[in-house]
Amino acid sequence: MQRRFMLAAGAAAPVALAAPALAQGLPEIRWRLTSSFPRALDVTYSTSEYMCRMVSEITDGRFRITPFPAGELVPGLQAMDAVSAGSVEMAHSGGLFFTGKNSALAFSTTVPFMLNVRQQHAWFFHGGGNELLNGVYKDFDIHALPCGNTGNQMGGWFRKEIRTAEDLRGLKFRVAGLAGNVMAKVGVIPQQIAPGDIYPALERGTIDGVEYIGPYDDAKLGFNKVARYYYYPGWGEGGAVFHAFVNLPKFQALPAAYRAAIETACTAATTWMLAQYDWKNVEALYRLVADGVQLRAYPNEVVDTLHRATQEVFAELSAANPKFRELLDSQVAFRDRHYAYHQVSDYAFDSMMLRLRRQQGR
Template sequence: MRRRHLMAAGSAAPALALPTLARPALAQSAPEIRWRMTSSFTKVLDVTYSTGEYFARLVSEMTDGRFRITPFAAGEIVPGLQALDAVTQNSVEMAHTGGLFFTGKDPAFAFTTTVPFMLNPRQQAAWLYHGGGNDMLNRLLKDYNVYGLPLGNTGNQMGGWFRKEIKAVSDLSGLKFRVAGLAGNVMAKMGVVPQQIAPGDIYAALERGTIDGVEYIGPYDDSKLGFEKVARYYYYPGWGEGGAVFHAFVNLDRWNELPKSYQAVLTAASGAATQWMLAQYDWKNVEALYRLVANGTQLRAFPNEVLDAFYRTTQDVFAEMSAQSPRFKELLESQVAFRDRSYGYHQVADYSFDSMMLRIRRAAR
């Protein structure tokens, strides 16, 4: 009876009820913010570009529309390779881009995306979020008045498209090759003439013969850009990019002005969008590769001689850059230590599982 009496009293006395923390009340305390986000990617590259759109949509939905970010494709505000400068100068509040495009400013930028012979996508996520990677990279970005949030991962990339077969290291000599990041430094030491070209301009350069080959991402995007029309040989593995992380670069002053709740929204939305991109590529690259091969693309594995030469040259590049930049050395040592330790685990986990499944699949045919 006592319990029923209290319940009845509670229902009869709305003035004594708990205060309603209604969403409208919370929304009124949150500022309305409108930002622009320039992209280094064109709309043709629907996975990479749409990841920025997905991120912006999440931010809007998580704030009941009070924080809205409008994405702009490469060239609509600034060219794709000027995204970092636009954020640094506060021409736009943020950018969706790849840090490896800016290694000319500081080679340590490569670690915001990927460096040769280093981490796969799962290792990158572990290093960034639990190995101190995000904090180390944001110390670098602070020098450019930028705060960074991982915003996308392509998964393991392909080795690139070539007009002729690569059977030996000597076949690389003199090739004009579109490549980004430190892989370009490595290839230059091996006689290649690396070219830094924004994604939207690659096909035209390949078609005109300005370049002899190209490394971009993987089967889905590469076929979207039509590389198979002008280059026949498609090489793997992607030794230069075990899995490229893209970033949201936010103007540091604008980031610091945000309420903590909005900073948390951006962080959560960027994490969700990163997984969304990786899952899209893992889904779409499968059928894209089958289509390319069915239509005449010649799939080739780099000879071990070539891969070993890439690896040795990479170590030379790492040594040179570490001697020049303490920050590069710090980031490299952090990633190498984690990579070497984690492969002890992955060898008995993922690698053995994948090897088992491939063996069983072959035997079942």
């Protein structure tokens, strides 16, 4: 019996040493990805590098995607067009850059006064968000997958203090997505500028202020050298989801295992980016304040004015675009129901911890 068992084990040994099953019989594929972000923005750009590396590792190197920063293949704000036309297979970008094509694309990144990060992830993956949005992206021959989240963003940099909504009137302000539509309602002149071009515009005075992401990236881009007033909260972006845009026909032509590899890698990259920002923004904000940046909360009167303007923008876009209305209704229903839970869970915990810290003088 023992001899027969040893022979059987020996016969089975070569199977254990065989190549991974995934690699057997699958083609070698090489793709390119263009990013909307320059290499200097190491978290946003390196998220696409991380995703590409994961795809290669999952497929034992048989499916490789090479990332390129903004400008090397196409300009950052032409990334979606490049994927739609099939001149590159993938892009890493944000739908809010492309609302001129369809206002509903704003929901793939963020819209003002709507979802926080936890709510975004729940809505995208379990609330039907991915399916609704890909119904829009399909018109552009694109399949979109969440691939990164910045977390709650800051409210923006200004050269002067903002005390009332009237102080916003006439300012030229770099802002992306529907927040620009909202600010236009209160007299701001919104400017959409690619990330790598923002600082020169601010330095030259072409713009008076800027909203980008948060302390870490904003400091890297040098906004604090020109504008000293830094406002919170990020009313326009409770969280900002970036996406991997994939040319739809090419995505559908992939082996199922490779499609799954992209989906898995993008989900991992979403967590990876958020953790990076949650780690790096803390120390970056401390450094900015120590260097003399004036951290300010938006006055309630300003927030209330922006909130009213947001409802006007939502009503106008809903009347003009049924897809926008469908996505808005979905997010509002989810948000309003979720906050009943949120106020007895995360919000209650955070409020408790802040109170205890104050008691301890921290």
